Amino acid sequence: xxxTADRIEYTQMAAxxxxxxxxxxxxxxxxxxxxxxxxxRTMREKIAALRAALDDAEAYLDAIRLHADSTRIQHAATDLxxxxxxxxxxxxxxxxxxxxxxxxxxxxxxxxx
Numbered sequence: 001x002x003x004t005a006d007r008i009e010y011t012q013m014a015a016x017x018x019x020x021x022x023x024x025x026x027x028x029x030x031x032x033x034x035x036x037x038x039x040x041r042t043m044r045e046k047i048a049a050l051r052a053a054l055d056d057a058e059a060y061l062d063a064i065r066l067h068a069d070s071t072r073i074q075h076a077a078t079d080l081x082x083x084x085x086x087x088x089x090x091x092x093x094x095x096x097x098x099x100x101x102x103x104x105x106x107x108x109x110x111x112x113x
């Protein structure tokens with residue numbers, strides 16, 4: 001599993017939120033940025049669960065065990081899809097409230113900066 005640190009660090013989040021001109025915008029952006037981090041954290045957890053389920057399925061290729069692993073894989077994939085959708089909704093909200101440069105900061109990975 002890759003890094004577990006939030007994509008949007010607290011100091012960056014605080015600066016972006018404080019730069020908004022009014023309280024409703026600050027609250028909406030704060031919720032969106034927290035939502036992005038929460039959704040990405042969930043996505044990382046579900047990816048790890050998928051990896052574990054696939055590893056188990058490979059290790060136990062008998063029919064009964066494979067059926068149980070298939071169910072685990074389906075549930076983890078569904079949860080991953082939900083988290084991805086939530087992240088996309090939060091990103092859309094953030095995009096509506098941020099400038100182009102601020103949005104670019106959020107979409108650039110730390111290694112690429």
